[in-house]
Amino acid sequence: MTTPLSEILRTMIKENGPISIGTFMALCLSHPQYGYYMAREAFGAKGDFTTAPEISQLFGEMIAVWIVLSWEQLGKPDDLQLVELGPGRGTLMKDIWRGLSTRPELRDKLQIQLVEFSPRLQTVQKENLAGLPVTWHTHFEAVHNRPTIILANEFFDALPVEQAIFHQDAWYQRMITADDEDFLFALGAPLQGITEYGMPEFSIFEYAPLATSIMQQLCDFVKKNDGALLAIDYGDDFPLEERFGETIQALHKHKMVDIFELPGESDLTAHVSFASLSAIANEEGCTALPLQTQREFLTQLGIRLRAEKLLASATEDQAKDLQLSLQRLIDPLQMGDLFKVLQVYSNDH
Numbered sequence: 001m002t003t004p005l006s007e008i009l010r011t012m013i014k015e016n017g018p019i020s021i022g023t024f025m026a027l028c029l030s031h032p033q034y035g036y037y038m039a040r041e042a043f044g045a046k047g048d049f050t051t052a053p054e055i056s057q058l059f060g061e062m063i064a065v066w067i068v069l070s071w072e073q074l075g076k077p078d079d080l081q082l083v084e085l086g087p088g089r090g091t092l093m094k095d096i097w098r099g100l101s102t103r104p105e106l107r108d109k110l111q112i113q114l115v116e117f118s119p120r121l122q123t124v125q126k127e128n129l130a131g132l133p134v135t136w137h138t139h140f141e142a143v144h145n146r147p148t149i150i151l152a153n154e155f156f157d158a159l160p161v162e163q164a165i166f167h168q169d170a171w172y173q174r175m176i177t178a179d180d181e182d183f184l185f186a187l188g189a190p191l192q193g194i195t196e197y198g199m200p201e202f203s204i205f206e207y208a209p210l211a212t213s214i215m216q217q218l219c220d221f222v223k224k225n226d227g228a229l230l231a232i233d234y235g236d237d238f239p240l241e242e243r244f245g246e247t248i249q250a251l252h253k254h255k256m257v258d259i260f261e262l263p264g265e266s267d268l269t270a271h272v273s274f275a276s277l278s279a280i281a282n283e284e285g286c287t288a289l290p291l292q293t294q295r296e297f298l299t300q301l302g303i304r305l306r307a308e309k310l311l312a313s314a315t316e317d318q319a320k321d322l323q324l325s326l327q328r329l330i331d332p333l334q335m336g337d338l339f340k341v342l343q344v345y346s347n348d349h
């Protein structure tokens, strides 16, 4: 199917030649006019996908508990700021703010910094977070130096990845070209730096240059200023040398579609390599805690107890809703095991 963006991409490829997978993904997600996050209502039943904070307030409340624990571990700095990367509709921050209402000694001085590159989503966030002490940025570079807790829920999976493809005993960058009807994959320049050989023909290795550089920047910041980082996403913990195969997927109205089918109108994501995020944290001198599943993390923070408390005063319908959303968040067959949680601290407090 053609979309306004598919026509732009086709013209671009005709004029300048094939583009890399990463360039394709970046344009699909963030083309100023037709990029997915710039133009489309992504979240919820009417959108294309649902995220943990959109499922239940329980999620944000548990993150609020984690923030209090981390703040205590950091020695209760009184100039703490809370940064969230890719806040979507602002729902997580709204629930966190309410969750922190029992801790005025933390909340009263807390400054919130949101990093969001979509002007449309910034507007949605401004509506949903009216009255909160929030500053918006389009890039993390603009965040000021001070003790900081950084949150990234379903942020890293939205960053463009590149793919290398193995052909006749060499690795090449995987590219995208186009004919009059469709987009097609193509071989690009040979790639140095991948040391695995003897792979089956057309094996694919995915790498994430933008996630890598953002993670380096975040950990460097946390190390210098003291702080912690929480990254929650769908992904895996495979060692990089065993991590072959492609994971890019496109979602449109809660269904998987081909990545070429609806450029700009389907959400493109890729599995996050948590082994690589943890390695970066350690290289930057921070401490990455052992990776947990979302189920382990939320259970440890007391999500079941909190749900029981809410159930005590819930109507029958609310109770049903609550139980279903608890299951969605922690059931191993739903988000519980696929979603992973990485905690990084500036030192071993």
Ligand code: SAH
Pocket (backbone or CB within 6 Å): 037, 051, 052, 053, 054, 085, 086, 087, 088, 089, 092, 115, 116, 117, 118, 121, 138, 152, 153, 154, 155, 158, 159
């Ligand atoms: N955290 C939210 C939304 C996840 S969707 C939730 O859990 O519901 C990804 C979010 O990251 C969107 O808000 C998107 O606009 C933002 N985003 C994606 N890439 C970005 C980038 N490079 N810089 C800043 N924001 C980005």
